[in-house]
Amino acid sequence: KQEVTQIPAALSVPEGENLVLNCSFTDSAIYNLQWFRQDPGKGLTSLLLIQSSQREQTSGRLNASLDKSSGRSTLYIAASQPGDSATYLCAPTTIKLNSGYALNFGKGTSLLVTP
Amino acid sequence: GAVVSQHPSWVICKSGTSVKIECRSLDFQATTMFWYRQFPKQSLMLMATSNEGSKATYEQGVEKDKFLINHASLTLSTLTVTSAHPEDSSFYICSARDLGGADYDTEAFFGQGTRLTVV
Numbered sequence: 001k002q003e004v005t006q007i008p009a010a011l012s013v014p015e016g017e018n019l020v021l022n023c024s025f026t027d028s029a030i031y032n033l034q035w036f037r038q039d040p041g042k043g044l045t046s047l048l049l050i051q052s053s054q055r056e057q058t059s060g061r062l063n064a065s066l067d068k069s070s071g072r073s074t075l076y077i078a079a080s081q082p083g084d085s086a087t088y089l090c091a092p093t094t095i096k097l098n099s100g101y102a103l104n105f106g107k108g109t110s111l112l113v114t115p
Numbered sequence: 116g117a118v119v120s121q122h123p124s125w126v127i128c129k130s131g132t133s134v135k136i137e138c139r140s141l142d143f144q145a146t147t148m149f150w151y152r153q154f155p156k157q158s159l160m161l162m163a164t165s166n167e168g169s170k171a172t173y174e175q176g177v178e179k180d181k182f183l184i185n186h187a188s189l190t191l192s193t194l195t196v197t198s199a200h201p202e203d204s205s206f207y208i209c210s211a212r213d214l215g216g217a218d219y220d221t222e223a224f225f226g227q228g229t230r231l232t233v234v
Contacts, residue, residue: 004158034223043121043208044159044225089159093223102149103210103223105158 002027002094004106012112019077021109023090028071030092031101035064035075038087038108047088048075080113087111117143119211121226128199128233136194136229138209144189145211149223150182153206162207165192199233206230 003026013019023033032051036044048057048064050073056065063076073090087110091103118141128134138148146167151159163173163184171184181203183195192211196203208228212221 036225041206041228041230043227044210046222046224049222091223101212102161102164103159104161105151107156107158 002030002092002104004090004092004104006088006090006106006109008109009107010110010112012114013080015080015082015113015115017080017113019080019111021075021077021088021090021111023073023075023106025071025073025090025092025104027092027094028068030068030094033064033066033073033090033092034103035062035073036089036091038089040087044089077111080111082113082115085111085113117141117211117222117224119209119224119226121209121229123229124227125230126232128231130200130233131198133195133197134199134231136196136207136209136231138192138194138211138226140190140211140224143211145192146189147212148186148192149210150184150192150194151208151210153208153228159208162194167192196231199231201233204231204233 005024007022034049035047050057050066061078066073087108089108091105093101120139122137148165150162153159162177163171165171165184165186167186173179186192209226212223
């Protein structure tokens with residue numbers, strides 16, 4: 001069973017700082033990994049998708065890396081802004097018998113960026 | 116990206132009644148949709164995988180008779196919480212993948228979620 005751990009659980013930083021959010025997973029046989037953002041009481045917004053054959057993906061101020069063999073991914077946020085405040089979730093995709101390609105979630109990192 | 120619409124966004128119901136939640140893929144077809152449940156400050160837990168035209172696959176510990184799933188078309192899956200009780204109060208979220216090329220290569224998109232409160 002895939003176990004996903006995200007560190008830190010919570011993070012509070014002043015605006016402008018560069019951040020690194022960490023994700024580790026126990027089953028390295030993944031097909032891809034997604035990073036999501038979840039605002040309070042809302043659904044999930046997909047930020048980045050990294051295929052298992054890729055090392056990293058970039059979108060604007062976000063950069064995600066993947067080290068599949070060691071079961072790790074990091075999300076780098078450059079020049080953080082108050083609007084980045086949210087919970088960030090990483091979710092590797094693994095195959096589940098009869099369930100297709102399911103996402104497995106950790107508890108996320110709750111980020112607060114103060115003005 | 117692709118859009119997944121979930122309705123309603125919130126619902127309050129009396130204990131013992133049933134509630135239906137809809138999940139629609141608006142601009143793509145999804146043979147498979149996933150239903151998750153999230154308790155406060157907890158991770159999303161997969162409840163079941165909904166397959167178009169066939170029975171849903173439930174995760175261990177999820178009662179299939181309580182959480183009825185119907186995936187009648189390639190763009191619609193429904194989750195019905197039957198005889199709801201206060202302990203069923205939670206945040207329910209659906210997800211679907213745009214088939215694209217190979218299914219497992221594609222990005223998963225999520226609905227807005229439904230906050231269910233059973234009183």
